[in-house]
Amino acid sequence: MTPLRLTREATVRAYQLLVKEGTATPAEREHFIQVFNALIVARWSMAGLRWIKDQAWRRA
Amino acid sequence: MTLTQRTPTTEEERLAQDVQRNAEIARRAMSLTQQVDNIWTNYESDIAGLRNWKTLEELHAIAVPRRQQALASIVTLLAPTPPPLSCSSCTGGPVSYCRACFEGRRTTPTPLRREDLVKALIDRLGTMTPPLGGWPIKELADVGMAWAAHGHPMTQPDREGLEKILRFDQYHDKQFAEQLLAWATPTPLRKEALESIVGQAIGEASLQWIPRPAGVFDASEASKVAQRTTETIWAWLHGPQEATPLPVWCRHLLASSNNSEYVFEDHSGFENCRLVRTTEWNSCPICAAPRPGRTP
Numbered sequence: 001m002t003p004l005r006l007t008r009e010a011t012v013r014a015y016q017l018l019v020k021e022g023t024a025t026p027a028e029r030e031h032f033i034q035v036f037n038a039l040i041v042a043r044w045s046m047a048g049l050r051w052i053k054d055q056a057w058r059r060a
Numbered sequence: 061m062t063l064t065q066r067t068p069t070t071e072e073e074r075l076a077q078d079v080q081r082n083a084e085i086a087r088r089a090m091s092l093t094q095q096v097d098n099i100w101t102n103y104e105s106d107i108a109g110l111r112n113w114k115t116l117e118e119l120h121a122i123a124v125p126r127r128q129q130a131l132a133s134i135v136t137l138l139a140p141t142p143p144p145l146s147c148s149s150c151t152g153g154p155v156s157y158c159r160a161c162f163e164g165r166r167t168t169p170t171p172l173r174r175e176d177l178v179k180a181l182i183d184r185l186g187t188m189t190p191p192l193g194g195w196p197i198k199e200l201a202d203v204g205m206a207w208a209a210h211g212h213p214m215t216q217p218d219r220e221g222l223e224k225i226l227r228f229d230q231y232h233d234k235q236f237a238e239q240l241l242a243w244a245t246p247t248p249l250r251k252e253a254l255e256s257i258v259g260q261a262i263g264e265a266s267l268q269w270i271p272r273p274a275g276v277f278d279a280s281e282a283s284k285v286a287q288r289t290t291e292t293i294w295a296w297l298h299g300p301q302e303a304t305p306l307p308v309w310c311r312h313l314l315a316s317s318n319n320s321e322y323v324f325e326d327h328s329g330f331e332n333c334r335l336v337r338t339t340e341w342n343s344c345p346i347c348a349a350p351r352p353g354r355t356p
Contacts, residue, residue: 015116019114019115033110033111034108036116036119037107037108037110037119037123038108040107040119040120040123041103041104041107041108041123041127043127046117046120049116049117049119049120050116050117052116053115053116053117
């Protein structure tokens with residue numbers, strides 16, 4: 001899997017666009033999905049993933 | 061002038077066999093590595109193709125079982141549970157795979173026990189005069205146990221060790237790859253290497269030994285202790301069937317440490333020629349005793 005890198009802040013924003021707001025363009029959507037799939041393959045812990053989700057829902 | 065092909069010596073034949081065996085091991089290791097890569101690539105492609113997840117929890121819940129499945133496939137590939145083989149040359153008892161040659165070989169069914177090694181060391185060294193401090197049986201047994209833990213050539217691949225590596229390390233880490241390769245690469249256990257380790261241990265221990273009133277502890281005595289200890293550990297590792305000694309020749313020519321050839325006894329007057337090849341000799345050059353098992 002090609003490693004796709006985003007900063008933590010960008011990952012939070014990606015999750016907002018992808019899931020919370022659902023306003024990502026098709027190209028962004030494909031890219032963000034690959035980012036999160038890559039995080040899973042890289043064995044990110046559920047705690048790390050939950051932090052992204054919490055931050056995404058907490059921020060405006 | 062006509063060139064005739066020289067007949068290879070036993071040592072050359074052994075080296076050639078080693079080279080051939082190592083090439084075969086390397087080929088199998090490469091094949092296994094390729095298959096592991098394929099399993100992991102398939103897993104990555106599988107996850108990369110996920111599109112319909114709604115939340116990160118859902119993605120995690122989908123991906124984890126698939127990762128476990130991929131890891132289980134790798135474990136099954138690298139450390140298969142071998143079917144019980146029956147050996148035609150013995151009573152059909154259980155045999156195990158040899159990590160060095162990947163062939164089924166007859167093994168001692170009983171596990172290696174430290175107390176057996178300690179008892180064997182006491183029996184074997186008990187016939188020699190001990191230093192005043194006594195034999196360092198515990199330390200010598202430690203050497204044997206460490207050697208056995210280093211990679212007993214007659215044990216199956218360490219499935220638990222592999223699972224531990226897979227569980228705790230990232231697949232793409234260099235360290236993980238090195239650990240995996242180290243695990244999958246059979247360690248050729250040579251008796252010479254064991255002898256070297258034992259010799260070092262004896263050498264260090266003998267520095268602490270209190271010399272007997274007669275004088276300084278004789279270095280050749282330490283050498284004999286090392287040889288006996290090596291033979292004891294080797295026999296303990298491989299079982300009695302692997303340690304059949306060469307038949308006694310005479311008091312000048314003794315079996316070498318790997319039981320493949322005869323060498324001169326230390327005080328025969330030929331001690332500088334201990335490594336001379338005696339393969340073709342039919343009688344001892346000192347006492348003319350005939351070579352056992354061969355008509356002169």
